[in-house]
Amino acid sequence: MKQLIKEIQSEFQNHFTGNYLLVNSPGRVNLIGEHTDYNEGFVLPAAVDKSIVLAISANDTQTARIYATDKEQLYKADISSEIKKSDKEWPNYLLGVVDQLRKHGYEVGGFDCVFGGNVPIGAGMSSSAALEGGVLFGLAQLYDLEIPPAEMAQIAQKAENEFVGVQCGIMDQFVSLNGKEGYALKLDCRSLEYEFYPFKRDDIRIVLCDTGVRRELASSEYNVRRSQCEKGVSVLQNFDPDIQSLRDVELEFLLAHESDLDETVFRRCKFVVEENKRVLQACNDLDKNDILSFGQRMYQSHAGLRYEYEVSCDELDALVDIAWKIEGVFGCRMMGGGFGGCTINLVKEQNLDHFISEVSEQYLEKLGQKVKIYQMKVAGGTHLIHNSEVSINAQTSS
Structure with missing residues (x-):
C-alpha cells in the first residue's frame, strides 16, 4: 500500500501543484446475503484492504482535472453549470458525484485529483463504489460538507445509477464508506440502519x-x-x-x-x-x-x-x-x-x-x-491517509 500511495503522490506532483488530501477508499466483499438487497432484506459485507487511493485538492476554478494512473489519462471537465457525461466512461464515476452533490444541495468548486488502486477490476469487489466514495469523501473534506453516513452512500449510489447508468444497489457504496476495521457490517437495505459484528480472526x-x-x-x-x-x-x-x-x-x-x-x-x-x-x-x-x-x-x-x-x-x-x-x-x-x-x-x-x-x-x-x-483482510472504510501510514512530502489534513 505504501508503494501505491507514493505513486499517487508522485503523479499528483507531476500534473498539479499545491497541497492535497490523500484518501484511502476500500473495495468490499459480501460475506453472506446475496440477492437480498433489492428485496429490502439484509446483507453482511465488509470493507477490505484493497483500495483506491486518491490525492485531491481544490483548485479555485470551476474545472475538474482528473488523472487516472492505471490508464495514464488526464481528463478536464467544466463543472460551472450542467455537467456533461464523458465518452471515456471512467471520468463519469467522479463527475457523477459532483452532479449528485449539487442535486442534494451541496456546493463544490473545481478540484484536481489523481487516483489509482489495487482493487482487482472485474472481481466483484466494487472498485467503482470505492472510487465514487473516495472522491465524495475527499470533496466533503475539502469543502467542509457535513453529510450523514446514509446520505453519503445514497449520493454515491445515485451517481452510478443516474449519471453512469449502472443500476447497482446501495450495499457497495455503504460499506466502502462506512466499514470498520475488524468488523463486518450488517445493513438493513430497507431502512439503511446498520450494525457492526466482530470479524477479528487474525488466523483467517x-x-x-x-x-x-x-x-x-x-x-x-x-x-x-x-x-x-x-x-x-x-x-x-x-x-x-x-x-x-x-x-x-x-x-x-x-x-x-x-x-x-x-x-x-x-x-x-x-x-x-x-x-x-x-x-x-x-x-x-x-x-x-x-x-x-x-x-x-x-x-x-x-x-x-x-x-x-x-x-x-x-x-x-x-x-x-x-x-x-x-x-x-x-x-x-x-x-x-x-x-x-x-x-x-x-x-x-x-x-x-x-x-x-x-x-x-x-x-x-x-x-x-x-x-x-x-x-x-477486513479493513476500515473510506478515510484520510495520515503521516503514520506513509511518509508524506505534501500536506494532509485531518
Whole structure:
C-alpha cells in the first residue's frame, strides 16, 4: 500500500501543484446475503484492504482535472453549470458525484485529483463504489460538507445509477464508506440502519477465487429474478396485505402458500426468505466467534444460489466443490450476481498455501483454465491517509 500511495503522490506532483488530501477508499466483499438487497432484506459485507487511493485538492476554478494512473489519462471537465457525461466512461464515476452533490444541495468548486488502486477490476469487489466514495469523501473534506453516513452512500449510489447508468444497489457504496476495521457490517437495505459484528480472526484469511468468467447473461437474468420475486410478493399480498417485500415473509407462511405460487417463483422466494434468515444467524455466529457455523451458512447460501435461485455456473460450482474438500476451509460460496465472477472463501492462515495450490491445480485439471486468487483482510472504510501510514512530502489534513 505504501508503494501505491507514493505513486499517487508522485503523479499528483507531476500534473498539479499545491497541497492535497490523500484518501484511502476500500473495495468490499459480501460475506453472506446475496440477492437480498433489492428485496429490502439484509446483507453482511465488509470493507477490505484493497483500495483506491486518491490525492485531491481544490483548485479555485470551476474545472475538474482528473488523472487516472492505471490508464495514464488526464481528463478536464467544466463543472460551472450542467455537467456533461464523458465518452471515456471512467471520468463519469467522479463527475457523477459532483452532479449528485449539487442535486442534494451541496456546493463544490473545481478540484484536481489523481487516483489509482489495487482493487482487482472485474472481481466483484466494487472498485467503482470505492472510487465514487473516495472522491465524495475527499470533496466533503475539502469543502467542509457535513453529510450523514446514509446520505453519503445514497449520493454515491445515485451517481452510478443516474449519471453512469449502472443500476447497482446501495450495499457497495455503504460499506466502502462506512466499514470498520475488524468488523463486518450488517445493513438493513430497507431502512439503511446498520450494525457492526466482530470479524477479528487474525488466523483467517478472506480469499477470492476468480473464475475469469464474465457473462452478459447476468444482467438480463438479474432482471428476471427481480421480476419473479415481485411476482411472488404480489401473490402473497392476497393472503397478507401487510407484506411489502420478501423481507416481510416468514418461511412457514411461504410454505403454506406453495401451491398458490408458480413452481419457479416459489423457489426464488424460498431462497430469498432463507438467505435473509441466514444473514441474521451469521451475525449471531460472529458474536459468538463461531466461525464453523458461519462457514456452514456460506455453503448453504451457495447451495440455494445454485439450485433454487439458479444463478451459479459450472465454474463457480467447481470452485465450491474443490474448497469443500480442502482442510482449513471454513466456508465458501459464490459472491455477486452470478453466472461467473468469484467465490469467497474463509481459509485458516496456516492452510493458505495448500489451499492456493490445490485450487489452482484442480481447477486447471477440471476446467482447463487458470484461476486468479486474491487474499485480503477486513479493513476500515473510506478515510484520510495520515503521516503514520506513509511518509508524506505534501500536506494532509485531518
